[in-house]
Amino acid sequence: MIDDTVARTQVVEAADQLFYAHGVQAVGMDAVRTAAGVSLKRIYSLFPSKDALVAAVLERRRAQWNAGIAASAARAATVREKILAVFDFLDAWFREADFNGCAFINAYGELHDGNPDVTRTVREQKAAFQRYVADLVRDAGAPEPLAAQIAILAEGAQTTAAIAGTPEAAGQARAAAEVLIDAALA
Amino acid sequence: MIDDTVARTQVVEAADQLFYAHGVQAVGMDAVRTAAGVSLKRIYSLFPSKDALVAAVLERRRAQWNAGIAASAARAATVREKILAVFDFLDAWFREADFNGCAFINAYGELHDGNPDVTRTVREQKAAFQRYVADLVRDAGAPEPLAAQIAILAEGAQTTAAIAGTPEAAGQARAAAEVLIDAALA
DNA sequence: TACGATAGAGAACGGTCGTTCTCAATGCAA
DNA sequence: TTGCATTGAGAACGACCGTTCTCTATCGTA
Structure with a gap:
């Protein structure tokens, strides 16, 4: 398993790029998962909600x-x-x-x-x-x-x-x- | 039935106010219907889609x-x-x-x-x-x-x-x- | 080698949305 | 009055989303 810090960075970077290019509401968490290469379960263990991910971005x-x-x-x-x-x-x-x-x-x-x-x-x-x-x-x-x-x-x-x-x-x-x-x- | 022009104006005005206050994606067509007092069927006879309503707004x-x-x-x-x-x-x-x-x-x-x-x-x-x-x-x-x-x-x-x-x-x-x-x- | 905890993949769930459909009520023509 | 077209109200449909859950596979440990 990759380190928490590394996974967190990957998720935020992928979400940032997707949110910025397409808008937050137009991007589903599935797309973030695919782009970041981190499972949904892991994402939700790092960020309690999509709103929290937006805040991190x-x-x-x-x-x-x-x-x-x-x-x-x-x-x-x-x-x-x-x-x-x-x-x-x-x-x-x-x-x-x-x-x-x-x-x-x-x-x-x-x-x-x-x-x-x-x-x-x-x-x-x-x-x-x-x-x-x-x-x-x-x-x-x-x-x-x-x-x-x-x-x-x-x-x-x-x-x-x-x-x-x-x-x-x-x-x-x-x-x-x-x-x-x-x-x-x- | 109210005139097409009147109904159209009511729908656009209601949609404008709702879209502007809450964002387009946050406002459903049901909310537009309620605010405008015009049935969904009528709205869709005046505007082929929500995108067309956005254009009119x-x-x-x-x-x-x-x-x-x-x-x-x-x-x-x-x-x-x-x-x-x-x-x-x-x-x-x-x-x-x-x-x-x-x-x-x-x-x-x-x-x-x-x-x-x-x-x-x-x-x-x-x-x-x-x-x-x-x-x-x-x-x-x-x-x-x-x-x-x-x-x-x-x-x-x-x-x-x-x-x-x-x-x-x-x-x-x-x-x-x-x-x-x-x-x-x- | 055997086992228990944990991770990932993705199905499932509850909710919402845009759009269409049903159906009863209404208004008009004859 | 009778019949027909049209309307409004809202249910229904299919799709999608955020979030959670299931299940299988893997890995470290004894």
């Missing part, structure tokens, strides 16, 4: 998002560039073959009604991102309202790129962010 | 969006104000009690996988909005890239307001749009 997405943003920011020299690094991260993400919009937004739209945990998780994820941007804006010495504007650009770029099926929204949002930052610091 | 949303944007723009004196009127429209919408994000984005996230019609409809709706903004930007004599930036702000405001559950994203996006317009015209 969102937690994985949260860690990936934070790591990606941090790595992109680490390549930036100035605070201004760290803010813009958000859009560089988005640009690279939008160009990935399986990009299909923000998993949190998708999950919220699909599940907010019957799953309060999802609503709370998504709301917290977005709030955390806004705090991250707000910290950078403060470090840059710019007025506070800039933070919300940058966050809105990032959200809009994600849905625009997802629906249009093209990545250029990242660059467009980045250009707008540059103008807003410069205006705020002037 | 999205068409209704499209007309409402266009009418709302046009009415808001009609109250504006200058081209610059017509662009900003988009965010005034969003502000009023975000404050409605049942606001729950953009119905097109929600439908896309939930149904894009198994319903290509939805994908096409949503993509076309967003493209039409971008053309609308692009026309205003051209009339204002501003460079073309401003249009995409305004559209991204509008998209981001919708998802931000929906997830946060508060309406202030409209004003924040409007302030950002003002800065971008002024910078583009300078």
